[in-house]
Amino acid sequence: MAQKLLLVDDDELLRERMARALTKRGLEVHPAANADEAVAVARAEGPDLAVLDLKMPGRTGLELLTELRGLLPELKCVILTGYGSIANAVDAMRLGAVNYITKPADADQVVEAFRRGGGELPTEPAAADEIHPPSLAEAEWNHIQQTLSDCDGNVTRAAEKLGIPRRTLQRKLKKLAP
Structure with a gap:
């Protein structure tokens, strides 16, 4: 059975591409555009993993991380951001994130971030002919x-x-x- 991953990012294009790429890597991806959608998806699907954008309209990824960890204590989260800083990374790890990566990031980097954080993920990467970097x-x-x-x-x-x-x-x- 595929692991469920909650993917939260306000950038629709990034969210769609990342969801497709992670699905090809054997994960069942449930996308959300903001914190409210993410909480609803988390309650309905009970994901094992989550990738959370740090800066979103409304609640931040760190606020969402705290709420999701309250709902699902075993949830493993990776924070994804275009605004990388040591302070943000420390805050994310203190709040329970297993890793922190900066944008631009691809699906392989997300999977590797979970692995380095101690997560068990599918080991089959996408076939080389299925990976299409943008022109x-x-x-x-x-x-x-x-x-x-x-x-x-x-x-x-x-x-x-x-x-x-x-x-x-x-x-x-x-x-x-x-």
Whole structure:
């Protein structure tokens, strides 16, 4: 029987890709976009493992970690963040996380983080032909979309953050996603 993993991240694209990749590695993945969804999924599914984003709208990953460990004391959690710091890592471990990794991270790094934290995981990695790193066009599109999201949809601010002219950004946005 596959181990159940709760994957919590407010970045939809990262959540979907990570869920697919972890499923290919033999885990039953239950995604959630925020802390409230995560608690509901945890109550319904009783996951064995959890990957929690540190910075999310509303409650943080550390607050969620505390709540989930209260609901499921045996739950093994890895904190995933784009804002790595020693203080955050220490706080996460003190609150019961088994490991802490920084973004960008892939499914292999997540699985390895659980293994280093003492978790028993499926040993079969995905076949080499099943692993498809994003193309340069996909990586650029994802970066643009994330920056635009960070700027609350403001194209002018996103173009400034990306260091490109506004019209160039508008042309890129008119193209279909790769």
